[in-house]
Amino acid sequence: MLGGIVDTNDTSTYRRTYIKRAGAASFVALTGLAGCSSDGGDGGGSDGDGGSSGNANQNTMTLQANSPAQEGSVHGDVASWIGDIVSEETNGAVNVEAFSGSELGGQAQSIQDISSGALDMYVIPYALTAIVDMQEAQVFDAPYMYDPEEPYKDIYEKTDPQDSEPAKRVINNLAERADIRSLGAVAQGTRRVSLTVPANTEAPQNPEMLSNYTMRAVPISMYAEALKGLGAETTNIDASEIVQSLATGSVDGQENPYNIIKNFQIYKEQTHVIETDHMHVPLAILMHEGVFQDLTDKQQQTFYDAVREVQPRARDQLLSSLESIKQFLRDEGITIVTPEEIDYDAYRSATRARIREQFPDLLDTIESLAHDDYQP
Numbered sequence: 320m321l322g323g324i325v326d327t328n329d330t331s332t333y334r335r336t337y338i339k340r341a342g343a344a345s346f347v348a349l350t351g352l353a354g355c356s357s358d359g360g361d362g363g364g365s366d367g368d369g370g371s372s373g374n375a376n377q378n379t380m381t382l383q384a385n386s387p388a389q390e391g392s393v394h395g396d397v398a399s400w401i402g403d404i405v406s407e408e409t410n411g412a413v414n415v416e417a418f419s420g421s422e423l424g425g426q427a428q429s430i431q432d433i434s435s436g437a438l439d440m441y442v443i444p445y446a447l448t449a450i451v452d453m454q455e456a457q458v459f460d461a462p463y464m465y466d467p468e469e470p471y472k473d474i475y476e477k478t479d480p481q482d483s484e485p486a487k488r489v490i491n492n493l494a495e496r497a498d499i500r501s502l503g504a505v506a507q508g509t510r511r512v513s514l515t516v517p518a519n520t521e522a523p524q525n526p527e528m529l530s531n532y533t534m535r536a537v538p539i540s541m542y543a544e545a546l547k548g549l550g551a552e553t554t555n556i557d558a559s560e561i562v563q564s565l566a567t568g569s570v571d572g573q574e575n576p577y578n579i580i581k582n583f584q585i586y587k588e589q590t591h592v593i594e595t596d597h598m599h600v601p602l603a604i605l606m607h608e609g610v611f612q613d614l615t616d617k618q619q620q621t622f623y624d625a626v627r628e629v630q631p632r633a634r635d636q637l638l639s640s641l642e643s644i645k646q647f648l649r650d651e652g653i654t655i656v657t658p659e660e661i662d663y664d665a666y667r668s669a670t671r672a673r674i675r676e677q678f679p680d681l682l683d684t685i686e687s688l689a690h691d692d693y694q695p
Contacts, residue, residue, distance in 0.1 A: 334491050348410050378412070379411060380413055381415070382413070382439035382610060384415050384442065385422065385423035385429050385442070386421075387426055387429075387443065387558070388420070392578060393633045395498075395678075396419075396600055397602065397604070398417040402416070404413065405625050408620060415440065421441040423438060430443070431450065433606075435498075436606070436610070438607065442605070445459040445460055445603045446459075446460040447537045450501070453497045457541040458489060458684045459477075460541050460606075461681075461689070462671070462674060464668055465477065465599045465689075471599070474504060475630050479503060482500065490685060500606045501624045502604040502626050504602055505604070506601065507576060508600065510575055511575070511592055511593065512573075512588040513574065514591045514593065515572065515588065515590050518650065521587060522661075524661045525549070525661065526550030526665060528606055529549055530552065533551065534552070534553055535565075535572070535573040536566055537555075538555035544678070545597055545598060549597060562587070566588050572589065572599075580644075580648070590653065591654045592654075594658050594667050599630055606625050635684070672695040674692070675695070
């Protein structure tokens with residue numbers, strides 16, 4: 320089964336092609352150098368803007384972007400949004416073919432592929448770059464780091480690859496060491512704890528009470544340590560196994576944004592959502608460094624600008640659906656425990672203390688990105 324489509328009739332179009340085997344994307348062909356037009360512009364135009372209207376045979380490139388999320392979500396759709404803007408701004412010289420639902424491979428495989436060059440683009444939280452031993456980029460996912468009053472605005476400012484000095488250092492290191500370039504980020508949502516709380520038992524109000532529960536942790540150190548900081552016992556479980564693990568009682572709970580709790584039907588195996596609001600997660604728009612360097616300077620800037628352009632759309636989509644999702648969950652019998660009903664400061668303090676203890680080498684960068692001094 321082909322994970323991408325090759326236009327063999329148009330020899331002026333250069334396209335990376337993938338064959339999916341056993342659910343993983345494998346690189347099989349690179350039929351030309353991306354963006355290598357004869358005049359050095361963005362596809363043949365004298366001003367380098369993507370080509371003049373009279374040049375029907377200009378070189379074009381199509382990049383394939385993978386996402387683990389389904390269409391209809393910010394995570395599943397953002398690559399397509401960016402692609403529409405880039406295609407328009409370059410007059411079709413650069414296009415993005417967006418795939419959702421891990422069509423081009425699972426998370427671990429896709430991170431490895433974006434590093435090796437077998438995949439052009441990937442949309443995923445920064446922390447997953449730890450799969451290729453890039454621990455530093457996890458700083459963007461540190462819990463209780465962004466301004467709780469305006470978390471998405473803070474994310475966009477702190478993770479900007481051109482305007483944020485701490486972000487530039489981390490992103491340049493990621494490109495140099497792993498051949499992965501971040502073009503910026505959009506918000507994924509705010510992660511909260513969901514649990515099955517026994518009948519006639521009070522929902523956990525603080526880390527001591529949460530210590531009575533075993534929770535599924537994302538098998539990445541920043542996420543696992545965040546949950547331990549919140550107080551829970553943890554077990555690393557892949558996302559595909561969450562619902563089954565909850566249904567069998569292997570774990571008591573997990574943590575995710577509301578849209579994922581609903582869309583993955585996690586709520587069917589839980590009784591409560593605790594609004595710990597411990598992570599406001601940036602979704603990184605990642606590109607293989609070799610592909611990025613094949614772009615002209617103007618094409619590179621077009622991608623940066625496209626990410627910034629879709630950021631408000633991502634924020635608005637998340638916020639506009641939040642209340643309806645919460646009401647849906649209430650209608651399904653889920654009890655939602657708000658930050659005002661828990662010892663929010665105790666959760667934040669314990670979690671920050673845990674991160675400071677477990678990530679001493681990243682602490683300077685975390686403190687430079689945090690909205691405050693990141694003290695417990």
